[in-house]
Amino acid sequence: MQHxxxxxxxxxxxxxxxxxxxxxxxxxxxADQLLPLVASGDAATRTAVMKILLGMPSSxxxxxxxxxxxxxxxxxxxxxxxVWQKITILDVAGFSTGSDG
Numbered sequence: 001m002q003h004x005x006x007x008x009x010x011x012x013x014x015x016x017x018x019x020x021x022x023x024x025x026x027x028x029x030x031a032d033q034l035l036p037l038v039a040s041g042d043a044a045t046r047t048a049v050m051k052i053l054l055g056m057p058s059s060x061x062x063x064x065x066x067x068x069x070x071x072x073x074x075x076x077x078x079x080x081x082x083v084w085q086k087i088t089i090l091d092v093a094g095f096s097t098g099s100d101g
Contacts, residue, residue: 004044004048005044005045012048015048016048016051016052019048019052020051020052020055021055023052023055024055024057026056028056028058028061028065030056031056031061031065031066032065032069034049034052035065035066035069037049038050039073053066
């Protein structure tokens with residue numbers, strides 16, 4: 001999936017169709033491998049993943065998994081932002097944030 005943006009449109013569609021058919025017979029855990037790609041910076045990858053996920057039999061399970069992944073990403077991004085805020089405050093206040101040995 002990560003190489004999807006590097007191939008032509010017809011190859012992309014062929015891969016998406018094949019993965020969508022394969023996903024229809026997979027357990028919901030198959031989606032766990034695809035959900036992080038929804039956050040991809042590439043629009044073609046996000047669209048492809050959504051098409052594959054929508055082709056899976058249990059749409060309510062997919063929504064629950066998407067929300068769970070989204071919640072974890074939000075929590076980690078918020079935590080990271082708070083850590084950097086604290087480091088910036090320490091730098092501005094004149095405290096060293098590196099190890100001087």
